[in-house]
Amino acid sequence: MERSNNRGKGFLMFLGRRWALMFLVLESLVFSFTAPAFFSVKGIQIVLFFGTTIFLLGTAETFVIITGGIDLSVGFIMGFASIVSAKLTVIFTRMGLPPGVGILLGILITWMIGLIPGYVNGTLVARLNVPPFIATFSMLGITHGISELLIRGVPAKNLPYLANAIGNGYFIYSVPGEIVSLFKKPIIQRGVLLYEIIPNVVVIAFVFILVFAFILKRSKFGQHTYAVGGNIDAAIRAGINVKAHLIKIYMVSSFFATLSGTIYMLQYITGKADAGAPFLLDAIVSVVIGGASLYGGIGTVGGTILGCLILSVLETGLRMMGVPTFDKYIAVGIILIFAVLVDQFFPELIHKGD
C-alpha cells in the first residue's frame, strides 16, 4: 500500500517537475496540426519575434521574484523606454548625426535613464520598507504618466529607416547552397527562396538573457539573490548587504524592461506608453510556470524562458488558427492561479529537492 502510494507520488513529482516542458511539446504538436503554417521556419521565428518582449520582461521578473518581491512596473517602464529611445533617436538624427550613431546613442542613453525607476523601486523596498507591490505599482503609475506627458498623444515619428532594418531584420540570410549573409539582406532575383533565420531582436535579447542567466547561476551576486529570497535574516547575519543587493535587483529588473522598450522601438519604429502593459501578466506567469516560487528563493532564467515559450506558442498558435487572443488571457490567468495553488499546497511537486 505504502509502496504504491510512493510510486504514485513519484510519478506525480516526475510530472510536476516536467509538466512545463511536456505542455510546450503538446501544445506545439496540437498547433502543428490545427494551424498548418505553425510548424515551419517562419512559424518558429514568429514565436521568437513576438516572444522577445515576454523573454525580457520574464527575465526581469525572475530576479525580483527570486528575492521574494514582485515588480509590477516593468510593463510601463518598457513603454517609457520605447518613447524615450524613439524621441532621442529622432533628436540625434535631426542634429545631423548618422542614423547608426543616432540610434545607438539614443538606446544607450535610454538604458542609463531606465536604471532610475529601478533604483527608486529598490530604495523604497529595501531602505524604506515599502511592500514591493505598492512601490512598483506606484512606479507603474508614475512611468505611465511621464510617458503620456512626453508623447502628448503624438507618437514619435520620422525614425530613420535603419531602425526598421535592425528591428525587423534577421541574423542570417541564406539561399541554400549559394549565399550566406550575416545581418545584411542580399539582393536576389524574384522567385528565389531566401531563408531568413533568427530575427536580430531575438539575438540581442538572448545575448543579455544568457549573460544574466550566467550571473544568476554561477556568480556570488546570484548566490546572494537566492539567499535573500530564501532567508533574509540568514543573509543579513552572513554579512550580505541585503539593502544594496535588493536595490541592484530592482535595477536589473528595470534594465531588462528598458532593454525591452528599446527593442520595441526598433521592432515597431515608434514609442508607445502602453507598449509593455499587456505583457506584465505574461511575464509573471512565465516565471511561475518556469518553476519559481512567488514566496521567493526558487527560480531560474531557463525555467522562465520555457514559460515564455509556452505563452508565446499559445499566442502565435491561437492567432494562426484565427481564435481571438482574449481566450489566451483567460487561459493565462487560470494557469497562474493553478500554479500558485500547487506551489502553496504541494511545493515538493514542482520544486526540485536537490
Next chain:
Amino acid sequence: MGYLLEVKDITKRFGGLVAVNCVSMGVNAGEVVGLLGDNGAGKSTLIKMISGVYHPDEGSIFFLNEAVRINSPMDALSMGIETIYQDLALAENLNVYSNIFLGREKLKKILGLINILDHDYMLAESKKVLNSLEIEIPSLKNKISMLSGGQRQAVAISRSLYWNAKFLIMDEPTAALGIAEQKKVLDLIRLLKSQGLGIIIISHQIHDIFSVADRLVIMRRGLKVAERITKETDPNEVVSLIVGAEMVKR
C-alpha cells in the same frame, strides 16, 4: 589567570527597565558555561551584548584579556565570537556547503577575468570541517530544507567553526530536536569544548545543561543570582534558584 571572555559589571537598560543589572561572568577556553534563567531574566540581552547586537550602557567586555568594544555583529564575528541563534539563520533553499560559505563565498576566475563560484573548493572544505566534527550528512549538495533539525544545527555549528570561531554562544541548541538528535548535538558540544573553544549555552532544558556544562550562571530579573560548579549542585537547587524559591547565598 585570565578568562577567554569576561564581562564586568555590565548593565543594559531599555528606558526604565533594567534588563541586565551589573552582571559579571567569565568563560575559560575549553569550558562550557550554562546560562540559566526564566523568561525575561536577561539572558538574551546579556548574550546580545557579547555578540554585538546591543551596546552595554555600563561595564566592559574583555576578550583574550583585552578590553574590546563590539559595535556590531560583524565586529564580533571578526574577533571569532560566533552566535548560533535558535532559528539557526540558514537559507533553506541553498545546499549545505553554500550555507557554510554564505557571505564569504570562494570564487575562482574563468577566462582570466570573470569571477564565478568555486563549488568544488567549497564542497571539499565543507566536507573537511564536517568530518572533523564527526558529523554525517548524506550529501552536502542537499538543500537545508531536506535536513533534520539536528543536522541543521550541525551545519550552523560547522559554519561558525570553519570561520575560526574561538568563542561560541548557543541559544537553545537542543530545543525542537528529537531525543537522539539532542544527544548528538550535546556530543558535538563536548567535542568543541575538547578542541578548546569557550562556549556559553542558554537553555531551558536543565538536564541537557547538566550533562555538558562545567559551570552554571543563574540570572533572575536582570541580576546574576548565583554561580555554581555543575558537579557541586543538583537540578533541584538550580530550579529553585531560577524561580527564586530559596534564599540565595552569593
